[in-house]
Amino acid sequence: xxxxxxxxxxxxxxxxxxxxxxxxxxxxxxxxxxxxxxxxxxxxxxxxxxxxxxxxxxxxxxxxxxxxxxxxxxxxxxxxxxxxxxxxxxxxxxxxxxxxxxxxxxxxxxxxxxxxxxxxxxxxxxxxxxxxxxxxxxxxxxxxxxxxxxxxxxxxxxxxxxxxxxxxxxxxxxxxxxxxxxxxxxxxxxxxxxxxxxxxxxxxxxxxxxxxxxxxxxxxxxxxxxxxxxxxxxxxxxxxxxxxxxxxxxxxxxxxxxxxxxxxxxxxxxxxxxxxxxxxxxxxxxxxxxxxxxxxxxxxxxxxxxxxxxxxxxxxxxxxxxxxxxxxxxxxxxxxxxxxxxxxxxxxxxxxxxxxxxxxxxxxxxxxxxxxxxxxxxxxxxxxxxxxxxxxxxxxxxxxxxxxxxxxxxxxxxxxxxxxxxxxxxxxxxxxxxxxxxxxxxxxxxxxxxxxxxxxxxxxxxxxxxxxxxxxxxxxxxxxxxxxxxxxxxxxxxxxxxxxxxxxxxxxxxxxxxxxxxxxxxxxxxxxxxxxxxxxxxxxxxxxxxxxxxxxxxxxxxxxxxxxxxxxxxxxxxxxxxxxxxxxxxxxxxxxxxxxxxxxxxxxxxxxxxxxxxxxxxxxxxxxxxxxxxxxxxxxxxxxxxxxxxxxxxxx
Numbered sequence: 001x002x003x004x005x006x007x008x009x010x011x012x013x014x015x016x017x018x019x020x021x022x023x024x025x026x027x028x029x030x031x032x033x034x035x036x037x038x039x040x041x042x043x044x045x046x047x048x049x050x051x052x053x054x055x056x057x058x059x060x061x062x063x064x065x066x067x068x069x070x071x072x073x074x075x076x077x078x079x080x081x082x083x084x085x086x087x088x089x090x091x092x093x094x095x096x097x098x099x100x101x102x103x104x105x106x107x108x109x110x111x112x113x114x115x116x117x118x119x120x121x122x123x124x125x126x127x128x129x130x131x132x133x134x135x136x137x138x139x140x141x142x143x144x145x146x147x148x149x150x151x152x153x154x155x156x157x158x159x160x161x162x163x164x165x166x167x168x169x170x171x172x173x174x175x176x177x178x179x180x181x182x183x184x185x186x187x188x189x190x191x192x193x194x195x196x197x198x199x200x201x202x203x204x205x206x207x208x209x210x211x212x213x214x215x216x217x218x219x220x221x222x223x224x225x226x227x228x229x230x231x232x233x234x235x236x237x238x239x240x241x242x243x244x245x246x247x248x249x250x251x252x253x254x255x256x257x258x259x260x261x262x263x264x265x266x267x268x269x270x271x272x273x274x275x276x277x278x279x280x281x282x283x284x285x286x287x288x289x290x291x292x293x294x295x296x297x298x299x300x301x302x303x304x305x306x307x308x309x310x311x312x313x314x315x316x317x318x319x320x321x322x323x324x325x326x327x328x329x330x331x332x333x334x335x336x337x338x339x340x341x342x343x344x345x346x347x348x349x350x351x352x353x354x355x356x357x358x359x360x361x362x363x364x365x366x367x368x369x370x371x372x373x374x375x376x377x378x379x380x381x382x383x384x385x386x387x388x389x390x391x392x393x394x395x396x397x398x399x400x401x402x403x404x405x406x407x408x409x410x411x412x413x414x415x416x417x418x419x420x421x422x423x424x425x426x427x428x429x430x431x432x433x434x435x436x437x438x439x440x441x442x443x444x445x446x447x448x449x450x451x452x453x454x455x456x457x458x459x460x461x462x463x464x465x466x467x468x469x470x471x472x473x474x475x476x477x478x479x480x481x482x483x484x485x486x487x488x489x490x491x492x493x494x495x496x497x498x499x500x501x502x503x504x505x506x507x508x509x510x511x512x513x514x515x516x517x518x519x520x521x522x523x524x525x526x527x528x529x530x531x532x533x534x535x536x537x538x539x540x541x542x543x544x545x546x547x548x549x550x551x552x553x554x555x556x557x558x559x560x561x562x563x564x565x566x567x568x569x570x571x572x573x574x575x576x577x578x579x580x581x582x583x584x585x586x587x588x589x590x591x592x593x594x595x596x597x598x599x600x601x602x603x604x605x606x607x608x609x610x611x612x613x614x615x616x617x618x619x620x621x622x623x624x625x626x627x628x629x630x631x632x633x634x635x636x637x638x639x640x641x642x643x644x645x646x647x648x649x650x651x652x
Contacts, residue, residue, distance in 0.1 A: 039066070039069070041065060042063075120173055120176055127173060135157065165209075194228050198221070225245075249270055267296060267319055297319065327388075331391070334369070336421055338425075341373075423436055433472060463563060470570060473506035503579060508542065515571065518564065518568065557614070562623045566627070578592040590645040
């Protein structure tokens with residue numbers, strides 16, 4: 001290619017326009033100085049936010065700068081190689097490798113993974129020749145990976161690099177290779193790169209390093225631990241995932257935060273740690289994580305008030321609401337577990353067991369009654385209940401029904417459940433009934449929300465209300481039996497009229513709620529020709545509702561089949577529990593028991609087909625075995641009872 005020009009400046013301009021570089025290896029000191037300036041300029045551009053219309057504009061500009069630098073250095077290296085100047089070759093090589101790590105990262109950020117691989121592999125070949133091939137041999141071909149077969153103690157190959165002064169870039173390169181292959185679902189290859197980077201840090205950090213290198217190594221390790229936390233979570237090793245996540249958070253906390261944005265991100269991740277501990281029933285560690293989150297947020301809000309704008313204020317308010325919701329979830333889970341384990345006393349070792357994920361440099365107040373076996377009395381349960389309901393009331397003001405229907409309804413459901421859990425520790429039946437009644441009052445107001453828009457809520461609420469009314473029926477019987485232990489032998493004659501009516505009321509309400517639940521899968525009240533809400537129907541009206549299968553396979557999920565069958569089973573049971581009142585005509589005394597019998601018969605005839613609606617679903621013997629046995633037993637017993645009720649005037 002010919003280049004002409006009357007003077008040197010014109011010559012240089014024409015060469016540049018044609019993609020050529022003028023090389024003068026006698027002035028490399030100036031070139032290296034320009035290298036530092038241009039790299040800093042590119043780094044700043046890469047961090048600059050862009051509008052949605054051109055989301056990568058600044059990153060593309062940064063890449064252009066780095067590409068130009070790379071081309072210049074490659075030209076310098078070519079001349080130095082011809083002149084056999086090893087020192088210049090090395091100086092240009094390490095700078096080119098550093099540029100390729102940056103170019104690889106930028107390619108990943110602008111969604112060009114192929115270019116990421118090309119750039120990083122070229123850099124890795126300089127840092128540790130042959131390492132890429134070793135990893136490829138150990139990890140096998142792409143597509144042969146299976147997360148479930150992953151060994152949790154893989155031994156990565158050692159990174160043999162002679163360039164200790166470049167250790168931070170070596171780690172960055174391996175981290176990015178790990179992310180690249182994770183994005184391609186080659187889990188083993190990703191792990192090998194990430195673990196190799198961690199091992200390289202452990203081996204290198206002990207050596208004599210410059211302050212800059214050491215600082216960059218520490219910063220890169222924090223990212224490496226974060227990536228490993230995600231990787232271990234992906235393969236199901238929750239303990240290692242939590243450990244690496246905690247190590248990441250610990251290092252970020254010790255280093256300090258660049259601004260409020262970093263604080264909010266850190267707090268969100270720390271709440272994730274709390275979620276993990278709640279799931280594992282390590283409630284003390286969960287409380288510690290939440291306490292630290294609140295402490296860090298509160299501290300930095302005081303220090304960085306100048307940073308807050310409307311957008312940041314909204315994010316802070318959202319985070320505070322999320323923290324409050326986590327505290328609610330923690331206390332709810334604590335109380336529910338205590339209900340499940342009433343009477344269970346753990347060993348001292350179990351009481352002391354706490355995960356090794358505490359921020360030892362921070363002392364925060366933590367609530368009481370979080371350990372195994374701490375809640376054994378009503379007084380202890382009430383303390384947790386009051387603590388939780390105070391937060392629930394606060395949350396309901398933060399998420400009002402007007403504008404936050406989903407959040408508000410979920411909060412009310414949680415509040416209702418807390419009454420149910422507390423009632424489990426109450427010994428006085430009258431007080432237990434009052435708590436269950438409070439639960440019902442909280443839930444039933446939501447039966448009026450739009451069925452179509454809030455289908456899931458209607459299913460959940462109606463089923464929970466059916467269970468609640470059924471519980472109240474059982475409690476009412478228990479209360480009556482306390483006064484007259486023989487009541488169950490002659491309930492029709494021995495029970496007071498007021499008690500009969502109250503028991504019947506609970507039976508009918510139970511049937512109404514489970515009928516509401518079933519209608520979410522079959523026909524709406526309008527389609528059945530019913531003008532009333534289920535909760536307003538009489539026993540006769542409810543008993544006349546047709547028995548229907550779900551509308552089709554698409555109308556019911558696998559995990560909804562058992563509740564669907566249960567609802568019919570509970571309706572059948574409660575129909576047989578309705579007691580005839582004194583003014584009931586002889587030929588009407590057995591009508592509800594007959595209706596119950598028909599439902600038992602319907603279940604035995606249809607349960608198999610309903611279970612088979614979903615391909616690959618469990619057989620009826622697996623998900624409804626005990627209930628099916630009771631159905632067959634009732635089909636044998638109820639005809640005799642119906643006969644006695646009809647001809648002998650026997651009660652229910």
